[in-house]
Amino acid sequence: MSKINIDAKNTIDISLSNNKKTPLLKRSMSINVGAVMVSIMLVFAIFPNLIATHNPTDIDFGAMLQAPSSEHYFGTDNYGRDIFSRVVYSTRIDLTIGVIATIVPLIVGTILGLLAGYYGRWIDTILMRTLDVFMAFPFMVLVIAIVAVLGPGINNVYIAIWLVGWKYYARLVRSKVLVIKNSEYIQAAKVLGYSDARIILRHILPNAISSAIVFAASDVVMCMLAAASLSFLGLGVQPPTPEWGSIIADGRAYISTAWWITAFPGLFLVIAGTGFSLFGDGLSDLIRTKGR
Amino acid sequence: MVDNKKIILEVNNLSKFFPVKRSVIDMITKKPVLNVKAVDNVSFKVYQGENLGLVGESGCGKSTLARTIIRLYEPTAGTITFKNKDFTTLEANELRKSRTDIQMIFQDPYSSLNPRMSVYETLAEAIKYHKICEKDKIPSKVNELMDVVGIPRYAANRFPGEFSGGQRQRIGIARALAVEPEIILADEPVSALDVSIQAQIINLINELSEKLGLTVLFIAHDLGVIRYITDRVIVMYLGKIVEIGNTKDLFTHPKHPYSTILTNAAPELDPRLRSKEILIEGEIPSPINVPTGCRFHPRCPIAFERCKIEEPILTEYENDRMVACHKPY
Amino acid sequence: MKKILEINGLVTSFILKDETIQAVQDVSFYVNQGETFGLVGESGCGKSATCRSVLRLIRDPGKILNGEIIYKGIDLLKLTDEEMVNYRGSEIAMIFQEPMTALNPVLTIRKQIYEALKRQKLSKNDMEIKAINLLKKVGISSPEQRLDNYPHQFSGGMRQRAMIAISLASEPALLVADEPTTALDVTIQDQIIKLINNLKIEMGMSIILVTHDLGVVAQMCDRVAVMYAGKIMESADTLTLFSTPRHPYTIGLMNSIPHTDKEHGKLIPIEGNPPNLSNPPIGCPFEPRCRYSEEICKTKEAELIEIGEGHKSRCHFIDKLIDVKGIIEK
Numbered sequence: 001m002s003k004i005n006i007d008a009k010n011t012i013d014i015s016l017s018n019n020k021k022t023p024l025l026k027r028s029m030s031i032n033v034g035a036v037m038v039s040i041m042l043v044f045a046i047f048p049n050l051i052a053t054h055n056p057t058d059i060d061f062g063a064m065l066q067a068p069s070s071e072h073y074f075g076t077d078n079y080g081r082d083i084f085s086r087v088v089y090s091t092r093i094d095l096t097i098g099v100i101a102t103i104v105p106l107i108v109g110t111i112l113g114l115l116a117g118y119y120g121r122w123i124d125t126i127l128m129r130t131l132d133v134f135m136a137f138p139f140m141v142l143v144i145a146i147v148a149v150l151g152p153g154i155n156n157v158y159i160a161i162w163l164v165g166w167k168y169y170a171r172l173v174r175s176k177v178l179v180i181k182n183s184e185y186i187q188a189a190k191v192l193g194y195s196d197a198r199i200i201l202r203h204i205l206p207n208a209i210s211s212a213i214v215f216a217a218s219d220v221v222m223c224m225l226a227a228a229s230l231s232f233l234g235l236g237v238q239p240p241t242p243e244w245g246s247i248i249a250d251g252r253a254y255i256s257t258a259w260w261i262t263a264f265p266g267l268f269l270v271i272a273g274t275g276f277s278l279f280g281d282g283l284s285d286l287i288r289t290k291g292r
Numbered sequence: 293m294v295d296n297k298k299i300i301l302e303v304n305n306l307s308k309f310f311p312v313k314r315s316v317i318d319m320i321t322k323k324p325v326l327n328v329k330a331v332d333n334v335s336f337k338v339y340q341g342e343n344l345g346l347v348g349e350s351g352c353g354k355s356t357l358a359r360t361i362i363r364l365y366e367p368t369a370g371t372i373t374f375k376n377k378d379f380t381t382l383e384a385n386e387l388r389k390s391r392t393d394i395q396m397i398f399q400d401p402y403s404s405l406n407p408r409m410s411v412y413e414t415l416a417e418a419i420k421y422h423k424i425c426e427k428d429k430i431p432s433k434v435n436e437l438m439d440v441v442g443i444p445r446y447a448a449n450r451f452p453g454e455f456s457g458g459q460r461q462r463i464g465i466a467r468a469l470a471v472e473p474e475i476i477l478a479d480e481p482v483s484a485l486d487v488s489i490q491a492q493i494i495n496l497i498n499e500l501s502e503k504l505g506l507t508v509l510f511i512a513h514d515l516g517v518i519r520y521i522t523d524r525v526i527v528m529y530l531g532k533i534v535e536i537g538n539t540k541d542l543f544t545h546p547k548h549p550y551s552t553i554l555t556n557a558a559p560e561l562d563p564r565l566r567s568k569e570i571l572i573e574g575e576i577p578s579p580i581n582v583p584t585g586c587r588f589h590p591r592c593p594i595a596f597e598r599c600k601i602e603e604p605i606l607t608e609y610e611n612d613r614m615v616a617c618h619k620p621y
Numbered sequence: 622m623k624k625i626l627e628i629n630g631l632v633t634s635f636i637l638k639d640e641t642i643q644a645v646q647d648v649s650f651y652v653n654q655g656e657t658f659g660l661v662g663e664s665g666c667g668k669s670a671t672c673r674s675v676l677r678l679i680r681d682p683g684k685i686l687n688g689e690i691i692y693k694g695i696d697l698l699k700l701t702d703e704e705m706v707n708y709r710g711s712e713i714a715m716i717f718q719e720p721m722t723a724l725n726p727v728l729t730i731r732k733q734i735y736e737a738l739k740r741q742k743l744s745k746n747d748m749e750i751k752a753i754n755l756l757k758k759v760g761i762s763s764p765e766q767r768l769d770n771y772p773h774q775f776s777g778g779m780r781q782r783a784m785i786a787i788s789l790a791s792e793p794a795l796l797v798a799d800e801p802t803t804a805l806d807v808t809i810q811d812q813i814i815k816l817i818n819n820l821k822i823e824m825g826m827s828i829i830l831v832t833h834d835l836g837v838v839a840q841m842c843d844r845v846a847v848m849y850a851g852k853i854m855e856s857a858d859t860l861t862l863f864s865t866p867r868h869p870y871t872i873g874l875m876n877s878i879p880h881t882d883k884e885h886g887k888l889i890p891i892e893g894n895p896p897n898l899s900n901p902p903i904g905c906p907f908e909p910r911c912r913y914s915e916e917i918c919k920t921k922e923a924e925l926i927e928i929g930e931g932h933k934s935r936c937h938f939i940d941k942l943i944d945v946k947g948i949i950e951k
Contacts (some may be wrong), residue, residue, distance in 0.1 A: 183403045183404075184399070185403060185405055185406045187364055188396065188467065190364060191394075191396045192391055192395075192471065193387070193389070193391030193392070194421060195388070198421070206406075206408040207406070207407065349807065350806055456894045459894075486663035486664055487833065487874055487877045488663060488873060488877045489890070489894070490877065490890075491876075491879070491888040491889070492892070494879060495888055514879075515807070516878065516879040519879065519880075520879035520883060521883075540882060543882075557807040558807055558836060559810070559837050561836050561839050561878065561948050561949065562863065562949045563838075563860050564949075566818075566839075566840055568818070569815075570812055571808060571812075572812075573812075575776050575777075575778050
């Protein structure tokens, strides 16, 4: 091929149709707000010892059920434990639960979705029918049932969420793959003789994963809520480890006299949830404008 | 044109049927399996270095034929022989190696490039995968390819989204050339482009086939493009070949009534040549229920009794012309 | 001849978040009673935006910023939305490129024709007779049965015929046809071209035809305007344009069409790509791709001036083009 030499007149001028690049972060307001909220949570989760004013598990019967004050910002509970410190320390546990509970289904679901979408036939049939079974039950019902069978404890919460969570990712990725599989660049890759592994990993995965990642950002919230709910029911994190759900459960009995025990962890749950949701929303905005 | 006619690719009795999806009720009531006969018993030869056109209206099976030849679809029946080697029975591994012999250019420049790979990555991947050259020479090979198709070198790290349709089509051509194929199947490579850009790409393909000695199977529905770029042409109708011949002869003296109509159907570029007469009535029948006898007989202006019963065979006439008609012009 | 439609200084833009696309920039033309006027150009040249502006079908973020659209003496741009409804579909009808998306998939053809006939306040019986006649007129066989079919039961060519029947139901005086044959096969295109040509004469309609195909222009139009980058570059009667084109872009387009074999007419493509309409060049928009351009073209755009009877061109160097022959010779 090096012998040939084609006239330079064929060379064309590349004028970019979209050469004005707006800074990515300017394009989506929700990602900014979401990112700020998530990073506050991250700071709490990483350095709880610097922020907390007390040891979260220290019992002080001299300071039971105190209202918020300069000594105890969020008040104390029925054991005299500092709510502020407990809430701050909970952040680490809740975020970890959210992330770990999300990442495994994301990976497993994506792999299954890729295989089912790309190969179709019996792989697809088996996967989709299994999925239908899982889809038939509401998320929480199934998670609670599994934890109830396995027994309470944080590890069993993970297992339960993993067993249930993959279905969303598998379905999302599969539907994307079905579209991408028929596009001409995949046909071109087949004509070039690339192996299935290369086609799936290099050509399909990068184009199919974006929506799954966006979903994962908001799924973190779902998992955190699920874990908090399980702890509230006494099936999740065991006392005395501080966790938002279990703190709320502890304060249940005092809701009319000591509202602060339940209100502040609830507020944090809301902030974390809103933060991740906005972040996920913004992420999907960005991906959509990029795909234009 | 080719002087020494060496056959590079031979297609024999090739068929590709797609079964129509059946419902559970169809299966219970034992309805027969229906097939879309996209390509039905097609045979032809491709000579080394020629530009062979494949023309027909939508649903005639030209795209399916190309995709079956390149084995994106598995043929239902028949053989494809490439350089005396049976391409139809190649095992996955051998087929992968043979991919460097036949390449394809696609129709839609907006979906034929991976949006998340830069020009360099797209081209280098093909070169690396088939070990076309040594590793350290890949960058210069990519540059060479970009020069050949007229994409400036400084654009190597840009992504498909930053290029216009015509530029993307050039990148698609470069990708096909990256593995140094002998045959290129071009499936409607210009039909998605604007007229002025279309002419750029036609000239590019023409130039490349001449300078690189490529054999090109050029698929199009636009008669003007086919007439301009090809040496020989195959006319298809409803999954069958109705006529094969030298482009010049076929356009000046079409023998099959369908070729006659097709070559006259494109709107004349002269406002003084307006006619009120409609060339052909009716529309193309569904390929699930093909008419008996000659498939063209319901629309044919000169059909007679025999055409309804007996299917005409593609027979050879003078000058390498082959026609499937009981009463050719 | 009586002018049925006159457009003066039409400006239509699409105002997006971070850019404004000037789709139609100061376009003026007129359509005579009973003639077919062609708007020809490549994708993004503003031909579709122009014809949609006529019907005021420009949706957000698009806006008609300036100009007059005078239909039978009335400026359509000054009408209220309610008044405009009386024109749209009854006085001025439109047919589209892709009939499948223009027809309602959940209504039978009968219902869709009846809807178009609603304003005529006919009895049920008369409506049926009229609907059958319409389908006959556009060449749909056994119209009595076809009337109760849904659009998906029709083939591509039949759908286009059905859409034409619906648009003709109200006997419009002006038909706007946006690429009516582009999605069709050549043999079907031939049928539709001839159908529209015949209907025009039969019903005494005027037509604005939008197309990218010079062949369709040659077969259908009486007069034609060539658009590029939102502007009219050249306009003339069809025969004049095809025999003596006087704008480099028109000439470039004609040289780009493959219509014979290599030996007889080498293709001379227009190099480069059309300009970005959110940031159009200061001078002539065609200058970067023009083989006749000189310094002045970069800074100053030529006016659209009359160079012959009914023949206008927007070029500084018409003298250079005096010997250029068109795709046909007179």
